[in-house]
Amino acid sequence: DAGVIQSPRHEVTEMGQEVTLRCKPISGHDYLFWYRQTMMRGLELLIYFNNNVPIDDSGMPEDRFSAKMPNASFSTLKIQPSEPRDSAVYFCASSQTGISNQPQHFGDGTRLSIL
Amino acid sequence: AQSVTQLDSQVPVFEEAPVELRCNYSSSVSVYLFWYVQYPNQGLQLLLKYLSGSTLVKGINGFEAEFNKSQTSFHLRKPSVHISDTAEYFCAVSDLNNQGGKLIFGQGTELSVKP
Numbered sequence: 001d002a003g004v005i006q007s008p009r010h011e012v013t014e015m016g017q018e019v020t021l022r023c024k025p026i027s028g029h030d031y032l033f034w035y036r037q038t039m040m041r042g043l044e045l046l047i048y049f050n051n052n053v054p055i056d057d058s059g060m061p062e063d064r065f066s067a068k069m070p071n072a073s074f075s076t077l078k079i080q081p082s083e084p085r086d087s088a089v090y091f092c093a094s095s096q097t098g099i100s101n102q103p104q105h106f107g108d109g110t111r112l113s114i115l
Numbered sequence: 116a117q118s119v120t121q122l123d124s125q126v127p128v129f130e131e132a133p134v135e136l137r138c139n140y141s142s143s144v145s146v147y148l149f150w151y152v153q154y155p156n157q158g159l160q161l162l163l164k165y166l167s168g169s170t171l172v173k174g175i176n177g178f179e180a181e182f183n184k185s186q187t188s189f190h191l192r193k194p195s196v197h198i199s200d201t202a203e204y205f206c207a208v209s210d211l212n213n214q215g216g217k218l219i220f221g222q223g224t225e226l227s228v229k230p
Contacts, residue, residue, distance in 0.1 A: 004158070031216060043159075043205065043220040056217070091158055095216050102216055103149065106158030 002026070004107035006092050012113045018080040021110045023092030024073055033104060034067055034077050035091040043091075049075065082114045117142040117208045121221035129229050130198055136191040136224045138206030148189040149207040149218065150180055159205060165189060176200065201228045 005024040013019055025032045033048040047057040052069040060067070064083070069075040079086050089111050093104040122137040140146065147166050151159040163174025170182040180191045189206060206221040 042222045045217060048217070093158070097216070103161040103164060104159075104216065104218065106151075106160070108156070108158045 004092055004094050004105050006090075006107035006110050008110060009108065010111045010113075012115065013082060014115050015083055016081045018078065019082045019086075019112060019114075021077040021090050021092075021112070023075045023077070023107060025075070025092070025094030026096075026105055027073065029094035029096050029105070031095045031097070031104075032069060032075050033093040033095075034075070035093065037089045037091060037109070038087075046077070084114045087112055087114050117146060117210060117219045119206050119208055119219055119221035121204075121206055121224045123224050124222065125225045125227065127227045127229060128196055131195045133194050134192065134196050134200075134226065136204050136206075136226065138189045138191065138221060140187050140189065140206070140208045142187075142208060142210065144210055146208045146210055148180075148182060149209070150174065150178070150189075150191050151205045151207060151220075152176075153203045153205065153223075155202070162191070162204070196226070196228045198228050198230060200226060202226060 007022045031050055034046040036044045036046055046059045047067045048055055049069045065079055067077045089109045091106050091109045093106045095102045095104045118141045120139045128134045149164045150162040152162045153159045162178055163172050163180055165172045165182045173179045178193050180189055182189050203223045203225050205223050207218040209218050
């Protein structure tokens, strides 16, 4: 089975530009999570969805960040406008159910650099 | 609220030596506990999990962890490491009552295995 697929793997762009990160969860998984990983803050949960509906976006740092899940097989995380401090690795993960004993399956991440 | 503390940010060890990566958690309710591994330029993979029952949990790649409720610890061990175990290791907790399977991650421990 294909795992969680993220694109692009690397993104380098200039400050002020719009950035769109994409994620395809594992088929049949009802939950999708977006994380950000930095040296300073470690792994932070930004937002998660259940059946395409955002459940908790309390980790989204500010209004410049937005996430959508138009269908069960696709989600996007947008940053507009981007800033250098947004540079990080962004991970998408999915799980089959929201039961807290179920593991999350992670994609390989998008390494974002804002110049 | 839960929190996770990984007591060592870096652990250097020689090949074939034993290793222990320490994890302590704080929670006012019962939790599930997880260890994830992150190889360079990849996402996180589940190593093992403790849900209930036996406090000694065996995972992939010869790793095991022991849940100690009185000490609120979940240390990861391997009796003999390989070069290929070089990676970052994350301890995580999830609240039993948590809807959505939100994970709280520790800051990570970088395991470096030297020949």
